[in-house]
Amino acid sequence: MRVFHSNKGSWIIILVMALIGLTYPLISPYDAGDFSFDSLVSPSLDHLLGTDEMGHDILSMLLAGFRVSIGIAISASVLATLSGTVLAIIAAYYKGLVDRIIVRLTEVFILVPEIVVLLFVTAIAKPTVYNSILAIAFFSWSKITRIVRAKALSIIELEKVQYTLLLKGNIFDIILKMWRELYPAIATMFVFQCGKAAVYESTLAFFGIGDPLAKSWGRIMRNALDCEGIFSGNTFLWYLLPPILCILIFVLAISRIAYNVDEF
Amino acid sequence: MFCKIIHNPRADVYSEINQDGELIKLGKISQKLIVVLIVILLSLSSMACSTNTVQNQSQPKTSEEKVLRMDEENLGYPSVYTVSSRGRGYLMMSFMFDTLTWKDEKGVIPLLAEKWEVTPDQKTWTFRLVKNAKFTDGKQLTAEDVKFSFDYIKQHPHPWVYLNMLDEVKVIDEYTVQISLNQIYAPFITDVAGNVPIMPKHIWQDIKEPEKFDTPEAVVGSGPFALESYDKIAGTYVYQANKDYFYGEPVVDKLVFSASQNPKEALIKGELDAAQRTKYGEAIQLQKEGKFKVIEGPGLWVARMYFNFGVPEFNQRELRQALYYAINRQELVEKATKNSTVAGNPGHIHPDSEWYSKDVKQYEFSPEKAKQLLDAAGMKDVNQDGTRDFKGKSMEYEFIVTDDRVNEAEMIKNYCAAVGIKITVKAMDGQSLDSLMKEGKFQLALNGHGSFGGDPVLLARFASEKVTQGSTPKITTQGGKGWSNDQFDQLFTEQLRENDHSKRYQKVAELQEIIAEELPTLTLYYRKITFAYNQNKLDGWFFTKDGVAIAVPTTQNKLVYIKGQWK
Numbered sequence: 001m002r003v004f005h006s007n008k009g010s011w012i013i014i015l016v017m018a019l020i021g022l023t024y025p026l027i028s029p030y031d032a033g034d035f036s037f038d039s040l041v042s043p044s045l046d047h048l049l050g051t052d053e054m055g056h057d058i059l060s061m062l063l064a065g066f067r068v069s070i071g072i073a074i075s076a077s078v079l080a081t082l083s084g085t086v087l088a089i090i091a092a093y094y095k096g097l098v099d100r101i102i103v104r105l106t107e108v109f110i111l112v113p114e115i116v117v118l119l120f121v122t123a124i125a126k127p128t129v130y131n132s133i134l135a136i137a138f139f140s141w142s143k144i145t146r147i148v149r150a151k152a153l154s155i156i157e158l159e160k161v162q163y164t165l166l167l168k169g170n171i172f173d174i175i176l177k178m179w180r181e182l183y184p185a186i187a188t189m190f191v192f193q194c195g196k197a198a199v200y201e202s203t204l205a206f207f208g209i210g211d212p213l214a215k216s217w218g219r220i221m222r223n224a225l226d227c228e229g230i231f232s233g234n235t236f237l238w239y240l241l242p243p244i245l246c247i248l249i250f251v252l253a254i255s256r257i258a259y260n261v262d263e264f
Numbered sequence: 265m266f267c268k269i270i271h272n273p274r275a276d277v278y279s280e281i282n283q284d285g286e287l288i289k290l291g292k293i294s295q296k297l298i299v300v301l302i303v304i305l306l307s308l309s310s311m312a313c314s315t316n317t318v319q320n321q322s323q324p325k326t327s328e329e330k331v332l333r334m335d336e337e338n339l340g341y342p343s344v345y346t347v348s349s350r351g352r353g354y355l356m357m358s359f360m361f362d363t364l365t366w367k368d369e370k371g372v373i374p375l376l377a378e379k380w381e382v383t384p385d386q387k388t389w390t391f392r393l394v395k396n397a398k399f400t401d402g403k404q405l406t407a408e409d410v411k412f413s414f415d416y417i418k419q420h421p422h423p424w425v426y427l428n429m430l431d432e433v434k435v436i437d438e439y440t441v442q443i444s445l446n447q448i449y450a451p452f453i454t455d456v457a458g459n460v461p462i463m464p465k466h467i468w469q470d471i472k473e474p475e476k477f478d479t480p481e482a483v484v485g486s487g488p489f490a491l492e493s494y495d496k497i498a499g500t501y502v503y504q505a506n507k508d509y510f511y512g513e514p515v516v517d518k519l520v521f522s523a524s525q526n527p528k529e530a531l532i533k534g535e536l537d538a539a540q541r542t543k544y545g546e547a548i549q550l551q552k553e554g555k556f557k558v559i560e561g562p563g564l565w566v567a568r569m570y571f572n573f574g575v576p577e578f579n580q581r582e583l584r585q586a587l588y589y590a591i592n593r594q595e596l597v598e599k600a601t602k603n604s605t606v607a608g609n610p611g612h613i614h615p616d617s618e619w620y621s622k623d624v625k626q627y628e629f630s631p632e633k634a635k636q637l638l639d640a641a642g643m644k645d646v647n648q649d650g651t652r653d654f655k656g657k658s659m660e661y662e663f664i665v666t667d668d669r670v671n672e673a674e675m676i677k678n679y680c681a682a683v684g685i686k687i688t689v690k691a692m693d694g695q696s697l698d699s700l701m702k703e704g705k706f707q708l709a710l711n712g713h714g715s716f717g718g719d720p721v722l723l724a725r726f727a728s729e730k731v732t733q734g735s736t737p738k739i740t741t742q743g744g745k746g747w748s749n750d751q752f753d754q755l756f757t758e759q760l761r762e763n764d765h766s767k768r769y770q771k772v773a774e775l776q777e778i779i780a781e782e783l784p785t786l787t788l789y790y791r792k793i794t795f796a797y798n799q800n801k802l803d804g805w806f807f808t809k810d811g812v813a814i815a816v817p818t819t820q821n822k823l824v825y826i827k828g829q830w831k
Binding site for chain 1: 543545546549599600602662665667668670671673674675677678688689690691
């Protein structure tokens with residue numbers, strides 16, 4: 001597992017973050033939805049990161065954000081990468097008409113402006129976290145398909161794959177043969193996708209799509225920016241900065257893993 | 265940082281990885297982190313401070329020209345039928361179109377009609393017009409135009425003024441017009457004579473589809489201003505003073521309205537001379553700093569929780585009452601609206617109104633009472649999942665709100681959860697919310713509107729479709745099945761025909777009792793209204809008694825631009 005050793009720091013960060021996300025109800029000082037505290041309190045022992053304008057404990061919201069944001073990012077990426085890869089390999093394997101249809105489809109998705117898709121989703125979807133995940137995956141798979149397909153097209157020409165084809169191997173045999181070559185591209189795309197999904201999630205929160213009350217980092221940032229006079233005092237230091245740092249550390253750690261992932 | 269796939273996917277992924285590889289090889293993560301952090305912080309803080317620059321392209325600035333710039337959203341082309349049906353839309357149009365009567369800070373005043381009288385049966389009104397009113401194309405305004413305007417609006421229904429009480433309009437002589445009604449209509453002078461815009465007959469008589477009439481001719485009126493330009497996309501309005509205005513020459517030469525994302529900053533920077541849409545807290549801060557004058561007006565704007573009566577259980581009064589008991593209105597006002605509002609009255613009418621009645625059923629915050637009511641109504645948690653059930657269906661509802669009221673929605677969600685009713689909040693922009701409500705495609709909604717003061721005809725919002733008399737601007741109407749109550753309908757019609765003020769008050773008080781008991785809507789809070797302006801430009805701003813036109817709670821009364829003082 002060279003990939004682990006060369007990125008020990010990043011892996012530890014991601015694992016710790018995921019762990020916080022899994023166990024936050026145990027470590028969170030208060031319930032994230034509790035607004036019974038005084039509003040805009042500065043950090044103290046009771047509220048390590050103070051409270052927001054409505055009286056939520058900011059630390060509790062931030063911890064809840066680990067589950068919501070990382071959860072959405074990873075589930076959406078798994079979904080997008082999985083569907084994107086499957087379609088890419090189908091395109092590369094069957095070629096011809098199937099390939100052309102899939103390529104056209106990806107072009108449509110790449111051409112359609114995201115905002116239209118976002119509005120479409122708001123208009124019809126029920127406001128839940130699951131729908132946010134589906135929405136993010138829905139317009140991310142096309143890019144993965146394009147890239148994996150390109151890679152697969154070149155790999156399928158390799159001798160060992162051609163050999164399997166000659167032996168009338170089915171699509172699963174081909175996938176197995178191609179896996180080693182394909183893996184770096186897919187892993188890279190997946191990890192990039194995680195970072196991207198985290199950013200998309202905050203964008204969605206900004207557009208008010210999805211559960212507007214889910215305490216994600218994006219939502220906290222939006223609330224902080226909407227808060228009157230956040231920059232006139234020091235409030236932004238414990239209100240706005242923590243969620244930004246969380247997203248930043250998450251995305252950076254993941255990018256670093258993404259870069260080295262192909263050394264596996 | 266993330267890949268943009270354009271056309272050649274293969275080339276793209278490599279460049280992406282290469283680029284990123286170099287990035288990471290360049291230096292240690294920690295240094296990069298700091299740099300990225302600083303960049304993000306800087307961009308965020310500049311975002312917070314940036315304001316939409318005021319667009320006043322079509323405006324050559326000479327030192328003598330008296331230009332007043334204000335913030336306003338895009339309300340459509342300001343002709344009679346093309347402007348937004350929101351109250352502020354009507355006012356954008358009222359700068360060009362006059363009415364027979366108008367209002368100032370004290371009450372009704374004569375405008376195009378210099379005097380009027382009514383027959384003892386209260387059904388025939390005779391108006392004497394002023395003789396010096398002219399349209400901006402030079403033609404004289406006469407009784408013919410008045411008759412034409414009333415007839416035209418009766419023929420082409422207008423979202424702002426309804427004329428179903430109108431029987432006949434007769435021209436007596438060039439400057440006298442007689443209007444007869446088929447029923448006594450108590451708010452006639454304020455809501456009808458004060459709102460029917462007098463349009464030039466010679467322009468409008470051939471117009472068959474007024475909703476599409478948006479040429480320069482469509483904005484020719486007799487008012488204190490003429491439209492110089494309107495930018496449909498940016499929503500910028502430039503009005504030019506009508507020097508020959510019969511009521512007096514405007515003290516400003518030009519009015520410019522444009523959208524501003526942060527009116528407070530724009531006011532401080534001098535991009536605006538007056539700010540209508542500052543947040544309450546910002547206005548108070550401006551007032552404390554003392555550089556600008558801030559006035560606070562009556563909150564003729566109400567936030568309500570709407571029920572879709574197509575959902576069977578919402579027809580159960582106990583459920584509506586339970587929800588009202590469950591919601592802590594005072595906490596909502598303090599936390600979600602940061603004290604920029606006043607808690608709602610169960611009887612709906614604003615406590616400052618002369619029609620307010622305090623003898624109605626009160627709902628203090630009491631989750632216990634809410635639970636008792638729900639239990640008694642058979643809404644119990646049968647399957648023990650934490651949410652009550654009604655006729656085998658779990659009581660879960662979708663609650664639609666605008667993006668800027670998510671905090672309120674969160675609080676209401678928690679209050680409801682505490683009594684066992686589950687709510688999912690869906691946030692969207694105002695226009696989507698309005699249209700979903702209009703189509704009846706909602707279960708619960710949080711929305712609000714102005715046109716909420718003055719004559720109690722505003723209670724027409726709760727009268728059923730059977731009531732044809734009396735109406736109020738349809739702004740945030742709710743589609744689908746509505747609430748109806750025969751006793752309410754009956755009383756509502758009666759009070760409209762009642763001319764004796766104290767008798768009418770009695771009836772209006774009874775109407776409020778019914779509302780408080782039945783709760784066709786949950787009145788959550790009334791917004792306080794502020795207006796901040798640079799007193800070194802124009803002073804003399806005021807809030808109109810009962811709101812401008814049909815209770816529009818703003819300072820945009822055209823009289824300000826005539827009676828105000830330019831510094």
